Amino acid sequence: MARPTIPHIPSSEITPRTVYDGRRDxxxxxxxxxxxxxxxxxxxxxxxxxxxxITRQKIERFGKTPYGQEETLTLYEDVTTYNNxxxxxxxxxxxxxxxxxxxxxxxxxxxxxxxxxxKTITIEELLRLAPLEERIYRMRCVEGWSMVIPWVGFPLxxxxxxxxxxxxxxxxxxxxxxxPMMMPGQNLAVLDWPYTExxxxxxxxxxxxxxxxxxxxxxxxxxxxxxxxxxxxxxxxFKGIKSIVKIRFTEQMPVSAWMKANSREYGxxxxxxxxxxxxxxxxxTERRIGxxxxxRRRKTLMFxxxxxxxxxxxxxxxxxxxx
Ligand code: MTE
Numbered sequence: 256m257a258r259p260t261i262p263h264i265p266s267s268e269i270t271p272r273t274v275y276d277g278r279r280d281x282x283x284x285x286x287x288x289x290x291x292x293x294x295x296x297x298x299x300x301x302x303x304x305x306x307x308x309i310t311r312q313k314i315e316r317f318g319k320t321p322y323g324q325e326e327t328l329t330l331y332e333d334v335t336t337y338n339n340x341x342x343x344x345x346x347x348x349x350x351x352x353x354x355x356x357x358x359x360x361x362x363x364x365x366x367x368x369x370x371x372x373x374k375t376i377t378i379e380e381l382l383r384l385a386p387l388e389e390r391i392y393r394m395r396c397v398e399g400w401s402m403v404i405p406w407v408g409f410p411l412x413x414x415x416x417x418x419x420x421x422x423x424x425x426x427x428x429x430x431x432x433x434x435p436m437m438m439p440g441q442n443l444a445v446l447d448w449p450y451t452e453x454x455x456x457x458x459x460x461x462x463x464x465x466x467x468x469x470x471x472x473x474x475x476x477x478x479x480x481x482x483x484x485x486x487x488x489x490x491x492x493f494k495g496i497k498s499i500v501k502i503r504f505t506e507q508m509p510v511s512a513w514m515k516a517n518s519r520e521y522g523x524x525x526x527x528x529x530x531x532x533x534x535x536x537x538x539x540t541e542r543r544i545g546x547x548x549x550x551r552r553r554k555t556l557m558f559x560x561x562x563x564x565x566x567x568x569x570x571x572x573x574x575x576x577x578x
Contacts, residue, residue, distance in 0.1 A: 305355045305439075312474040314387065317407050323391025329402035331471050333544045339396070340478055340497055341445050342431065342438035349440070350478035357437045357498065359481035366414075368504035369424035378482045382468065385413035389472070390465060395527045395559045397491040401541040406486050407469030412460045414502070420456075424504035427459040428452070429485055429496045446512045452485065452496040453509030453523065457568055463488055463561060489561040491525045522578040526569070527559035531578050 340350035343357075364381060367373040387407055395401045415427070433449035435441040441448045458464065465486040468475055475481040480497025487494045493513055503509075513521035520534050529539045540552035558565050569577075 305353045311476075314407055314469045314472055314474060316387070317469075317472070318386055318388035320388050320390050323393070323403065323405075326391050326393065326403040327545075328391065328405060329543075329545050334402060334404055334470060335476050335478060337400075337544060338478060339398075339492070340440075340480070342440045342448075342450065342498075343478065344440050345445060351476075353439060354477035356439065357432075357477045357481065359475075359477060359498070362482050362500075364483065364499055365501045366418045366503075367501065368428070369421045369506060370504050371419040371421065374418065378468075381414070381466075381483060384417055385409035387468070392463075392465075392486060392488040393559055394486075394488060394492055394495075395541055395555065397493055397521075397525070397533060397538075399536065399538070399541055400544055401553070401555075402544050405471055406465055406467040407472065408465040408467035408486065410462050411464045411466045411485070412462060414466060415460060418502070418504070420504045423506045425456055426505045426508050427454050427456065428501075428503040428505055428509035429454075429499050430501035430503070431496055432498045432500045447515050448512075449500075450496060450512045451509065452494055452511045453505075454487070454494070455508075455568075458487070458565075461565060461568065463564055489527060489558040489565045491527055493521070494525050524569075524574070524577045526574065526578075527555060528557060528574055528578065529555040530557070531575055 336351040337347045338350055339345075339347070340354065343350045343353035360378065362378040363375050364378070365373070365375045387409055389405055389407050391403060391405045393401060393403050411427075429452045431450040432438065433441065454464070467480070467484050467486045468482060470476075470479060475484065477498075480495070480499075483499050484497040485495050485499065508523055511521070511523065513525075514523060527538075532538050538555060541555045542552050543550070546553075556562070
């Protein structure tokens with residue numbers, strides 16, 4: 256099957272000025288939340304199914320990077336209709352069906368904990384912290400499927416530098432919105448809401464770690480974590496916490512929602528590791544979404560193929576113990 260290439264190739268000579276203008280365009284685009292929210296309220300969208308926003312908003316400008324240029328992209332339709340976002344239900348199609356209730360604008364993110372001064376930042380301010388760029392990353396879900404997604408965002412390291420963490424900041428905790436009105440799945444005690452995740456400081460500062468605000472050159476669809484989410488390509492997909500409202504710098508290792516739910520099956524590190532099976536299934540292979548039902552499963556690579564870039568973060572650690 257023919258696969259799409261990147262739909263929007265921006266100028267490779269983007270100057271800081273045009274990047275800035277691009278962000279202004281994106282800010283205009285950030286009205287998307289208002290558009291979809293208002294449309295739902297006035298009955299323009301199929302409110303019965305709470306279908307996710309149908310307004311697709313292009314991000315006008317973002318830098319092009321060499322990351323993943325050789326990869327075959329997973330179709331936009333698959334990326335946006337087959338995923339996990341338990342706040343909207345536990346089925347793979349539930350996020351796309353129910354995420355229309357989420358209003359990703361206005362939105363603020365609280366930055367707190369071990370930093371010089373706690374700050375609350377609007378999504379517009381967050382977008383001004385660093386130029387947006389596109390990176391194509393391989394993603395691997397703990398359940399055994401994988402995708403290749405062209406994300407738009409900037410390194411989390413940029414926000415961390417801006418946040419000015421103190422010497423006591425050893426970890427970063429992330430928290431998703433807690434609002435059962437907008438996230439009906441939170442009415443069920445599937446997880447201990449709100450969803451939380453964490454990274455060690457050096458993992459959070461690694462340049463592969465992205466704060467994403469878009470995919471396929473467009474503003475993030477609600478079901479993929481609008482308006483801002485984490486993307487950590489060498490870890491299982493559940494580390495990629497969506498719809499973030501809080502980033503907290505801590506001295507102690509945070510306990511993630513999945514560790515709370517089942518610490519035997521889900522550890523803090525969650526690095527993609529074909530040598531360490533999930534207690535209930537092998538992690539040696541994966542099914543690439545789009546390969547077709549009868550295609551051979553692919554061999555899963557250590558650190559999801561990013562070993563060269565991130566392997567040194569774990570030198571000397573027993574990755575069977577720290578899974
Ligand atoms: N973030 C929140 N808040 N809630 C979730 O249920 N699921 C995780 C992750 N982020 C999840 C979440 C899991 S298990 C996966 S595999 C990815 O989101 C899948 O979504 P994506 O394809 O949009 O990355």
